[in-house]
Amino acid sequence: MESPLNATLVERIDQNPELAVFRIRPDSGEIRPFEPGQYAMLALINDEPLPANLPPAAAARTKVRLIKRAYSIASAPKARDHMEFLIVLVKEGRLTPKLWQLKVGDRILLEDQAKGEFTLNHVPRGKNIVMVSTGTGLAPFMSMLRQYHGQGLWNKLVIINGCRYVADFGYPDELKDYVRRDPNLTYLPLATREPVDSGWNGVRSRVNPILEADEFKKHVGFPLDPENCVVMLCGNPDMIDGVQKSLEGRGFVTNTKETKGNIYFERYW
Ligand SMILES: Cc1cc2nc3c(=O)[nH]c(=O)nc-3n(C[C@H](O)[C@H](O)[C@H](O)COP(=O)(O)OP(=O)(O)OC[C@H]3O[C@@H](n4cnc5c(N)ncnc54)[C@H](O)[C@@H]3O)c2cc1C
Ligand SMILES: NC(=O)c1ccc[n+]([C@@H]2O[C@H](COP(=O)([O-])OP(=O)(O)OC[C@H]3O[C@@H](n4cnc5c(N)ncnc54)[C@H](OP(=O)(O)O)[C@@H]3O)[C@@H](O)[C@H]2O)c1
16 A cells, blocks of 8 residues: 655754654655645554454455644745644644654655645734744744744734743744844743743743733833734633633734634644
């Protein structure tokens, strides 16, 4: 049977034992066009045993089975050599423990066509964009930043990434480098479980309190108001629910197909 795997892991950067950047190149050599913020499906062969009660005839008919999951593309469409993904290991999960076993050169399935509506296409130009993520929810924002930086799509850009530990922040050096070059960019990494005596002098908080009016102004330097700001949320669905509810109480409106708004979100589960 022909293998459905159509791509190769060309680089893997392990930032800590449970967080890694995977760079994947399709056999076709062609990265199909996509919008920053979209996701691609990655899959590996499911070699888990078939259910014991499956009739032998049905077992014989069973084709190659896959375990497939969605991953936000962290690279920019202008990177033509590979697609990049920022992935956290979910130890009790089905796909990520298998991803963690991969070495450079190993095979994977990367679905050709990226999907998703979590892009800047629907976001009005010239606003202050506040990109809020937990954990690997940072990934789609990296693609947007890498592709659009310097093109005047936004007035000010704020990237807030809430993680458990400092070691979980994705791309901190690259983000700090953008900040050094761009006075209109704020990068605010937040850690919730970093020990107080670790030597890190950043902010220890979940994202929610930092989006409250006074705290936001204090940390970011301008008000988080619905007239001038758009908020994009990505990652943990409980974070999204909490922030959405709080912002809606302050005059923000969730963007839907029917209603134009200024809150956009992508839930990871
Ligand atoms: C549109 C979209 C984009 C996504 N992009 C990314 C991405 O860029 N990077 C990434 O690591 N994951 C991403 N995910 C999550 C990813 O699809 C998988 O759910 C995840 O890798 C776990 O797969 P699994 O088979 O190992 O675990 P499963 O057996 O599917 O277990 C899922 C459980 O793991 C937890 N979980 C899943 N994803 C995460 C996460 N990212 N952070 C914390 N806990 C999580 C939740 O408790 C969830 O119920 C995305 C999901 C969606 C829907
Ligand atoms: N990061 C690790 O060290 C670690 C270690 C072992 C396993 N894992 C596994 O990796 C997976 C992903 O973990 P993760 O740390 O990337 O993602 P996560 O659990 O979503 O946590 C990321 C950040 O989101 C915060 N958060 C959680 N719930 C929230 C809510 N309702 N509202 C606002 N903020 C909220 C967390 O704060 P709190 O700290 O307050 O929850 C943390 O700062 C999980 O399956 C986990 O079991 C992670």
